[in-house]
Amino acid sequence: MKRESPEFRLAQHDRLAKLAIRAAVDFANCRVESAEQVLEIFQRLPLPRHAFKTVGPEAVRSFRDSDQREVRTWLAQIVERGNVARQVREQVAKRIQAVDVLSAGLVFEEGILRPQFALSFSGVQACYAYAVALLASRDSDRLAKRLGSCKKCGRFFFDERSGAGGPREYCSSAHKNQLGVWRFANPGKNWKAPTLP
């Protein structure tokens, strides 16, 4: 059987999947200062306005101390291990129950069968659980390999270049170059990436 290329697999995931992964990565990287700021990150997903249960400004604490910690741990485990830890899959399996399917149907167009469904997310937790589930899904190992943690700045990144096969080490070529320059100026020393804010 012909092996599917990573591009093909990525193309299969719809726009929502990519946006969800981007949002989860942005949430993991950010310095959480307000509940509004976190909601804004996830409201970039094409969801109805009323999709999220409303939260007050006090939600900032659980976003920062519980949710962000959780998503950082999951992403770090995916990056470090190169393959997804069973524990991550088990935790995500529980969380993903918060994602509802609103409508489902089959489209048979141009000779290709495509299941279609609309997802509903009750809140931030459901969104990032969906994103991590996409990364951790057994049939998308190559998606997980696109996730990295930059050796220079310590931030997580998701490499969307077609043909990206990872594992990669930098969020950008700028950071790759900057660390190269630093290493040249500091022979024998080890650069320590800053911890996330």
Ligand SMILES: [Zn+2]
């Ligand atoms: Zn970087």
